[in-house]
Structure formats: C-alpha cells, structure tokens
Amino acid sequence: MSKRDQIINTLSADTKLISEKINELRNNNEQYFVLNGRKKTYHVLTYGCQMNEHDSEKIAGILNSIGYEESDNDKNSDLIIFNTCLVRENAELKFFGKLGAVKELKKNRPDMLIAVCGCMMQNDEIRQKVLNKYRFVDIIFGTNTIQELPELIYNVEINKNKSVEIIDNSELIYENMPKQRKFNYKALVNITYGCNNFCTYCIVPYVRGREKSREPQEIINEVKLLAEDGCKEITLLGQNVNSYGTTFEEKFTFSDLLYELNKIDGIERIRFMTSHPKDLSDDLITAIKELKKVCNHVHLPVQAGSNNVLKSMNRKYTKEHYLTLVEKLRKEIPDVAITTDIIVGFPGETEEDFLETIDLVEKSEYDSAFTFLYSVREGTIAAKMENQIPEDVKHDRFDRLLNVLYPIGLKKNETCIGKTYSVLVESVSKNANEYLTGRTEHFRLVHFKGDESLLGKIVNVKINSAKTFHMEGELV
C-alpha cells in the first residue's frame, strides 16, 4: 500500500471519531448560547501573504461550523488565533510583540483560548520557543493541519490538554474544508501548495513542503460554486502558478486551467499570483491575450537585476532572459501591467550589482513593486553566506530604489488620465464616506465618488488625475 493510501485509510477510520467530537463541541457551543445569550467568539490575526489570508478563511469556516462567531477584536474574544508568517523577520517580531500583549489579556480571562498556527509553527525551533516560553498558548497547529482544529479545541476544552498538531502529511490536499470568505464578490482560490524552487533566501519550501497541485475538477467546482454565490473576481494562488500540473499523469497546464475557468458564467475577472519568470510560458502569454476574463496584469517577481545575485539566489534565469519576457509580454499584450518583488541587500550584493537592479527597473517600467530588505532566515542557504550586507547599506539602497520606482509608477498612472476603465468596487473610503475605492483589471487603485450600493459591482470610471499609488476619477 502506498504511503498516500495508508494515510487515506487512517483518515477515514478517524473520520467517525472526529465527527463525534465535532458534534459534542457543537452541542456544547449551542448550550453556551442558550445559557449566555451569545455565541462563543473568535478572532483571527493574520500575518503575511494571501496564502495565509486564505488559510484564515478556512479557519473561520471551521469555527463557524462548530458554533463559534467571529469577533472584530481580540479583547472580548473567547478564542484568539495567530496565523503566523516566517518569510521576513519583521512579521516574526510583530507576532511575538502581540503574543506578549495577549498574555496580559489572558491573565484577566483565564478561560480564553489562545492558538498559534501558520508557517512559524512549521519550524521546530520556533515552535519549541512558543511551547517553552509562552506557556499560556493552548493550541498549536501547522499549515497542513488546519482541518484538525475541532479536535484540538476538543482536547483543550473537554480533555483539558494542551494541543499540538503538526503532522507532516504534506502530500495530501484536504478538499471541501468550510470557508468563511471575507468578501463575496472576490475570492482567493488555491491551485498549488508548497514550493520546489528553493530560492536561497526563502524559508517557504522548508515550512510549506513540496509543491502539489489541486485536481482541475476540484478547482473548477469551487469556482462554479463561487460564481453561483455572486463572486465576480477570483485570484488563483500558488507559490509558482506556472508550474501548476507538473505532477499530473495527463498533461494539464496552468493555461489549460485558465481556459476552463474562463468558461464559467458569472466570473468576470481571473487573477493569479505568483508567476516565476523561469516558467512563464508562451502558452500562458497567449492565454492572457486570448481570454477576456483573465486580467492583463502579471505579477512577475524579479528579486534582483544582477546575474551574479540571481545565480546566488538560485533563481534560474538571467537579467537578459527576464527583460526578454517583459518585452514579449508588452508586445503581445500592449496594455499589460507588470508588477514585481525586489529584494535589496542580498549577501554579496555589490554597488554594481545594485545598479543592475536599478537598470532593470528602469527598463521594465513596473506599474508597482513590493520592495524588501533582505532578511536572514535561519535554515536557508543564504543565511550561511558570507558578505552579509550592513543594515545601513541595505536601507540606503532601499531608499534609492524607491526613488526610481515611484516616478515610474506615477508616470504609468498618468497615462490613464482621460481614459475610462472598468473598476470592481471594493470598499468605501475610510477618510471620506462618499468616496469608493476599487481596482482596474491592471490592479490600479481608483478613488471616485459613489454610494455604498455599488460595492461589489463592476462600474465604468473615467480617470481625471493620477498620484503615485492611486488614481482619481468619476463614474460614467
């Protein structure tokens, strides 16, 4: 019997036991409601990327299904869950800061449950640190054990045991988990999990495991259900969407998936992230060009412009190859928006290397970019490299990079003045209530006057003025 079949057998034997526990928890929570006139509440704090955002939607879905209710703050919650990120030190520090504050909350409310999950908990050392130094944490689970949450809560509430579950069954994909999505008009949809690329700076392959693709039919079914519920925009998520399907026996690529999803009535926009430049195929460029619903926006992280640095990062492409891709994208899809991720201060990065990044940015003319200071991640190859760059040099390069990126972003937005774009209305402006905010298919942010009834609708907006990070316009 294969390891996968063994796991599936064990799981089905466990299923009955788990559903009994879920029922008991649900009954307890119903009783709680009758006695207290309110449901037990939870609050999820999410750090990091969209993958984590979506995992938090699954956590919320599971908690709702066992009778909890979401609370918009941690202070009066019965259960606080930290969904952590390990990609950069910043997110790690923020999490520990907040965890310390929650310790004080729990002192006054000992019955409050504290759970920690996500990428940080996949790391043995950090998990041990939480177990040893933050003893008030009741539940710990990993990125691939979200479905165990009811059982973990059961262990704490009924058996009064601290609960930890990190089993590494990362070759399995759990389908049909309930999801409490944040928005009904746009949705995140996983297509691959994990990563096989081992870029030398990145911790993701160590914590999220090997890459695996969801079956096409599972994705298609999920998107059909979303469309029936009124969803207009989907964002397909994977660490490298371009390698979707490489493990399937029958050939079925990412562009094949896009052609299938494009057929689903009701869905009007299809986005995806992230595309690894080494795998961006001509087929994908054709799909973006041909398929009406696939947005003309490609997020194509370059990370650095110097071939020495790219090699040392194990990115498997050169500056020249990347620029050829950008040129091809712009030629085939004339109004395409290209965004990127850039790291400055990677070990060994010289001033000349950095200037190669600046040169690449000028040539690529990005619509926008996420920029990062290189952050040492223990356990990665780059963490052991000599020639780590001093913090002041990193900061200086970071500022100089922004000084080049911002005017390009502004120039790109200015080219939209006078034109009309379809905009998906996403929120009411925090500062001025009569203003709405939405995005064009190119992911450009637009503010315009309008009323709340337009939320979740796609409207036409004429652009009147442009700033570096957004544009202003009027409904037409």
Ligand code: 5AD
């Ligand atoms: N330091 C800085 N940035 C990093 N990223 C990943 N790992 C690190 C690191 N150690 C950035 C990359 C990636 C994005 C999601 O996070 O740019 O594309």
Ligand code: SF4
């Ligand atoms: Fe990290 Fe590279 Fe994988 Fe992206 S492709 S998750 S940067 S290892």
